[in-house]
Every structure is written in structure tokens, then in C-alpha cells.
Amino acid sequence: MANDNEDKFDVIVVGAGPAGSACAYTLAKAGRNVLLLERGNSAGSKNVSGGRLYTYALELVEQGLYERAPLQRKIVREQIMLLGAESAMTVDYFNPAFGAQSGGAEPSTKVPQSFSVVRASLDEWFAGEAEAAGATVVPGMLVDGLIEENGKIVGIKLGDEEMRADLVVAADGVNSLLGQKAGLFPDASSHAVGVGVKETIELPDSIINQRFGVSDQEGAARVAIGCTEGISGGAFLYTNKGSVSLGIVFNPEQAGKQKRHIQDIFQDFKMHPAIQALIEGGTSVEYGAHLVPETGYDGIPKRLYRDGFLVVGDAAQFGINTGLIIRGMDLAIVSGLAAAKAALKSTSPAECGAEYMRQLDELLLIANQKAYRNFHHIFEIGRIFQGYPELANDALQFLFTVDGKVPTPMLKGLLNTVRKHASYGQLAADGWKAFRAL
Amino acid sequence: MTIKKFSPEELLALDKFAVDEGTPHILVDKSYCAKCAGKPCLLACPARCYRLKDGEVSFEYAGCLECGTCRVICKDGGVTSWNYPRATFGVTFRCS
Numbered sequence: 001m002a003n004d005n006e007d008k009f010d011v012i013v014v015g016a017g018p019a020g021s022a023c024a025y026t027l028a029k030a031g032r033n034v035l036l037l038e039r040g041n042s043a044g045s046k047n048v049s050g051g052r053l054y055t056y057a058l059e060l061v062e063q064g065l066y067e068r069a070p071l072q073r074k075i076v077r078e079q080i081m082l083l084g085a086e087s088a089m090t091v092d093y094f095n096p097a098f099g100a101q102s103g104g105a106e107p108s109t110k111v112p113q114s115f116s117v118v119r120a121s122l123d124e125w126f127a128g129e130a131e132a133a134g135a136t137v138v139p140g141m142l143v144d145g146l147i148e149e150n151g152k153i154v155g156i157k158l159g160d161e162e163m164r165a166d167l168v169v170a171a172d173g174v175n176s177l178l179g180q181k182a183g184l185f186p187d188a189s190s191h192a193v194g195v196g197v198k199e200t201i202e203l204p205d206s207i208i209n210q211r212f213g214v215s216d217q218e219g220a221a222r223v224a225i226g227c228t229e230g231i232s233g234g235a236f237l238y239t240n241k242g243s244v245s246l247g248i249v250f251n252p253e254q255a256g257k258q259k260r261h262i263q264d265i266f267q268d269f270k271m272h273p274a275i276q277a278l279i280e281g282g283t284s285v286e287y288g289a290h291l292v293p294e295t296g297y298d299g300i301p302k303r304l305y306r307d308g309f310l311v312v313g314d315a316a317q318f319g320i321n322t323g324l325i326i327r328g329m330d331l332a333i334v335s336g337l338a339a340a341k342a343a344l345k346s347t348s349p350a351e352c353g354a355e356y357m358r359q360l361d362e363l364l365l366i367a368n369q370k371a372y373r374n375f376h377h378i379f380e381i382g383r384i385f386q387g388y389p390e391l392a393n394d395a396l397q398f399l400f401t402v403d404g405k406v407p408t409p410m411l412k413g414l415l416n417t418v419r420k421h422a423s424y425g426q427l428a429a430d431g432w433k434a435f436r437a438l
Numbered sequence: 439m440t441i442k443k444f445s446p447e448e449l450l451a452l453d454k455f456a457v458d459e460g461t462p463h464i465l466v467d468k469s470y471c472a473k474c475a476g477k478p479c480l481l482a483c484p485a486r487c488y489r490l491k492d493g494e495v496s497f498e499y500a501g502c503l504e505c506g507t508c509r510v511i512c513k514d515g516g517v518t519s520w521n522y523p524r525a526t527f528g529v530t531f532r533c534s
Contacts, residue, residue: 039525046504046522048534120532142525175506177521190510197484199452200533201441243533252511256478263486267443279441287449288534289484289503291510 009035009136009165011343012156014143014178016043017119018053018329019313020171021126022061022336028133029062030344035163036130037156038139044123045139047173048198048288050236050326051117051245052221057330059111060363061337066111068129070121072240073219074099074112077212080324081235081274083226084393088274090222092213099218116219116238116245117329118200143172146181146309152349153182153309166349168309169339171332174291176315184311185301190253192299192317194233194292197266198247200240201282208239211278223324226389227269231255231262232379234323235269237278244279246270249292251379292328293319295376297369304360305353312339318365320372323379327368334365377437381430383422391421446486450501458527462499464508465519471495474514482507503529 011027013020016038024036040046052075058066076099080091098113131137145157146168155164156178170178174193179185205216212220219239227235232251237244248266255262269275293299299317304310313332320327338359345359346352360366378384394417398408408416422430466488471477477495479488485501488508495516502523509520522528 039522041526041530045530045532046528048503048505048531051534118533120534140525142522144521175509175520188506188510190513193506193510195482195484195505195507198534199449245534250482252482252507253478256476256480256482256511258481261446261481261486262484263446263449270441271443276441282441284441284444284452286531286533287444287452287503288531289505289507291506 007164009033009163011035011167011169012037012163012165013169013171014156015039015171015173015313015315016127016130016137016139017047017123017171017173017313017332018126019315019332019336020169021123021130022333023169023171023312023340024130024135024137025126025133026061026337026340027343028130028135030340031134032343034130034135035165036127036135036137037141037143038127038137039142040139042120042124042139043127043137044120047119047123048196048290049117049119049329050196050198050247051119051238051240052114052326053117053122054114054327054330055111057333060334065129066115068125070125071115071117073116073214074217075114075116075221076218077214077220078324079220079222081222081224082389082392083224083272083274084390086273087393087397088272089392089396090274094213114221116221116240118240118243143178146178152307166308167343167352169336170309170311170315171313171336172315174293174314174317176311179301179311179315182306182309184303184306188291192293192295193252194249194294195252195255195262195289196247196249196292197262197289198245198287199270199284200243200245200286200288201279201284202243203279203282205242207281208244212239214239223326225323225385227265227272228385229258229260229265230382230386231258231265232382232385234385236326237275243285244282246275246279251294292321293317294321296320297373298376300369305356307353308349310339310342310353310356312336318369320369322372322375331365331368334363335360338363338365374437378434381433383426383430387421391418394420450485453503454530454532455500456527456530457500458523461524463521463523463528464497464499464502464517466495466497466516467518468495468516470514470516474516478511479508479516482511
């Protein structure tokens with residue numbers, strides 16, 4: 001798809017996050033006339049994420065692209081933390097292969113699996129790549145409407161101004177107002193998203209390296225449960241260059257029914273002895289919040305396009321959360337790429353939508369979403385967020401305690417601990433629910 | 439500075455805002471809030487833009503982090519209009 005009309009763009013992309021920039025970059029490189037609009041004063045300035053990016057997505061856009069990106073640390077330590085009131089149990093999985101140190105015969109195996117990222121720098125870089133490839137990138141522009149003619153979307157509105165294109169790609173994020181205006185989906189629903197809060201805390205690299213057992217270029221990614229006062233949700237900690245990102249994602253519906261504010265729960269988590277020890281001496285430099293698509297495949301709107309219009313990335317609610325793996329930015333990039341490929345392949349705007357869906361399939365995005373389709377039901381097991389982390393901590397306390405008194409027999413002691421937190425009936429029900437979700 | 443528990447004001451003081459004085463990007467109709475039993479916004483808004491004052495929900499958009507939590511949890515019609523701040527206004531994240 002290309003047009004010769006000078007007043008009109010081939011494609012207008014709204015939102016310079018990873019999805020929008022991947023789309024604009026790919027189209028510009030193919031010689032298309034692309035306009036990339038961003039409401040922030042610079043790309044990334046309105047964006048918050050945990051922050052880990054799985055590298056394969058950038059590799060799909062262009063081999064070696066990640067080497068130019070301002071990525072933070074390659075993640076070689078995957079950590080899972082179960083918090084008790086004062087104690088914590090941490091599983092630390094170190095695998096240098098995730099950092100591609102071990103090398104391999106094929107070049108692709110040398111790409112580190114994932115990196116921690118900071119959106120302000122990542123997004124600004126990616127939009128810059130799109131611009132260097134030939135896209136017109138304009139930050140500080142809030143798109144407030146769509147132009148519709150004869151049932152087709154033919155452009156966007158910026159205040160009194162109108163801009164036209166064969167295709168409008170809405171990469172306007174999880175609160176996609178454009179997708180809603182296009183009639184693709186109703187208002188976002190609170191059961192389908194999590195609300196994340198995050199503090200960025202500066203710490204010298206030498207201290208990060210010591211505390212997390214990593215070298216300068218390597219990092220740790222940690223997920224934690226047992227810190228949400230029973231609200232469905234969990235915490236994250238990512239090591240960056242010179243900072244760590246610490247945050248919690250809550251189910252907003254449950255959070256709204258609690259007694260305490262999510263800020264207070266988050267601040268208590270930060271001051272938990274096991275967390276405080278990791279960030280002590282640091283300086284908090286930013287507090288951010290953002291919504292996260294939480295229900296995976298089931299949360300994706302039935303329609304992701306109409307004539308002349310596509311939604312990509314968070315706007316399409318792409319996201320995977322298994323509790324261990326949290327994916328959003330990679331899916332955003334892949335969907336932006338899919339939208340670009342669809343535009344390149346189609347001979348008319350009317351074909352783009354169906355082609356976009358084909359590209360999403362071809363790039364395996366839909367298959368990835370489907371693979372974890374039932375996973376979010378696990379998070380309906382309330383005890384995962386309090387009872388079971390406490391159980392794990394109590395069990396370890398029992399196993400490690402030596403006080404000179406006569407020890408309770410091992411099995412009896414463990415069974416007592418289990419019963420304190422859940423009945424056998426509850427355990428069986430939760431086990432069955434987890435089994436079905438997996 | 440060392441790590442400590444921040445007050446809501448201290449948390450927002452970390453961020454950079456350009457407040458669009460006189461032009462709120464979110465509109466709240468308090469007559470709906472008065473009838474809302476749960477008032478989930480009071481606990482779930484990450485910026486604490488919604489607070490209870492003299493038994494009434496008060497809304498202050500100046501420290502809004504533009505996340506959309508109120509947009510999704512307000513079921514009773516209190517949030518009558520939800521938009522992003524006009525271009526160049528609102529929060530600017532530098533390292534998130």
C-alpha cells in the first residue's frame with residue numbers, strides 16, 4: 001500500500017511506545033510515508049513498565065537491532081520470592097545461557113534472552129530509529145479523534161487539524177481511547193487489568209552487583225508474592241544500570257475493597273526487611289503507575305481492526321503473565337511489526353485488517369497468547385497471595401529452628417504448619433484449580 | 439537520602455508535572471460518588487487523587503499519573519469523562 005497524494009500519509013501511527021515505533025520503523029525502512037505521533041514531550045515520557053524486554057521481538061524486527069538499543073542489564077538470574085511477615089524464601093535460578101555467555105553454533109543463540117529496560121530511554125531510542133529510517137516523528141501531539149468516512153477510518157484529528165492516511169494504527173496503550181472511539185471495544189474492564197505502581201531507586205552499580213550476585217552487564221529479575229495483603233497481585237524487582245525498579249501489580253477491583261491504600265501496601269513492601277536489605281542506601285527518583293492487561297488471550301478484543309484502522313500492543317490488550325514470565329513489550333513489538341507487514345502486503349486499506357490477523361498468526365503472537373490461555377485463572381486462588389507464601393515461610397522456620405527443646409517430629413511439624421494455613425479440602429480444591437489452569 | 443516509607447505527597451514529589459491549570463482531563467460528578475457504596479477509587483488510585491473530605495469524595499487531577507485505574511474501577515458513573523491531559527501537560531516520566 002502506498003499513495004502519491006502529498007497531503008496524505010500512507011500510515012499514521014498513534015503512540016510511540018514499542019508497538020508504534022516497531023510499526024513505524026518497519027514501514028519507514030520499506031520506504032513508506034509514515035507519521036508517528038506521541039502525546040508525551042518525548043517518546044517514553046508517559047510510559048511505565050516493570051521493565052523487562054524479551055529480546056527475540058527486536059530480533060524479529062531486524063537482526064542485531066537490540067545491539068543499538070539502550071538496554072540495561074541482560075537477565076541471568078531469575079528469582080522468585082515468597083514473603084512472610086518478616087521473613088522471605090527466595091528461589092534463585094542462575095543460568096548464564098540466558099545471557100548467551102555460553103555461546104552456540106547458531107548466531108541466534110548468542111542473543112541474550114531478555115534485558116531490563118527503562119522506558120524513557122528505550123522508547124525514545126526506538127522512536128529515533130523510526131525517524132532515522134525516514135518516519136516523521138512528532139512528539140507532544142495528542143490525537144483526540146478519528147476521521148470516519150463511509151464507514152472507513154481515513155485519518156485522525158488533532159484539535160482542529162485533520163490528518164489523513166490510508167491506514168491508522170492505534171498504538172495508544174492499554175487505555176486505548178482510539179480503539180474505543182473506533183467502536184472496536186467498550187470501556188476497559190477492571191477485571192481484565194492490573195494496576196502497577198513502581199519506584200525507581202538509584203543505587204551504584206557496584207552495590208547492585210554485590211547484592212544480586214551479578215557482573216556489570218548482567219542483572220536479576222525478581223517476582224514476589226505474599227506482599228499484597230491477600231489482594232490478587234505480585235511484586236517485581238528488576239536491576240538496571242545504576243538503579244533498580246521495584247513495584248507491585250494489584251488487581252484493582254480487589255484493591256478497591258480492602259482497608260488500606262495500595263500506596264501504603266507498596267511502601268510496607270519496600271520496607272520489608274528482605275526487600276529493604278536489597279535497596280538500602282538507594283535514592284528513590286521516580287514514582288510511576290500504569291495499567292497492565294492481565295487476562296491474556298481471553299482479554300484480547302474480538303475485533304482488532306476495521307476498514308483503515310488497526311490496534312496493536314497494549315491497545316489490543318496483548319499480554320502474558322504466568323506469575324514467572326511477564327510479557328507485554330515483546331508482544332507489542334511483534335504486533336507493531338505484524339501491522340507494518342500487513343500494510344506492506346495489502347494493496348488496499350480494506351485488506352489490511354485480515355492481513356494483520358494473518359501476520360499475528362504467522363509471527364506466533366496468537367499461538368503464544370493461546371498457550372497460556374487459562375493461566376490467569378490461577379490468580380483466582382486467593383491463598384496464593386498470602387496463605388501459601390506464609391505457609392512456605394512457616395515450614396522453613398520449623399525446619400531450620402534449633403532451640404534446644406525437644407523438636408516436634410518432622411512430619412507432624414510440617415503437617416501442623418500446613419493445617420494452620422489451609423485445610424486439606426482447600427488444598428485439594430486449589431490444586432485442582434491450578435491443575436486445570438495449567 | 440536513604441530508603442524510607444514515603445507519604446503520598448513525598449511519592450508524587452519525585453515526579454515532574456506540568457499541570458494544565460483550569461483544564462481537568464478527568465471529570466468527576468460527585469453526586470454519583472455520594473451514592474457509591476464501595477468508593478474503590480479511594481484505595482486504588484495510585485496517586486491518591488481521590489480522597490474523602492468531610493464525608494465527600496474530592497478529586498484533584500494535579501498529581502494524576504494518567505494510569506486509567508479510575509477509568510476502569512468507577513462503575514457508578516462518578517467519572518463522567520476520562521481523557522489524557524492536553525499535549526505537553528501532565529506527568530513526565532524520566533526513568534520508569
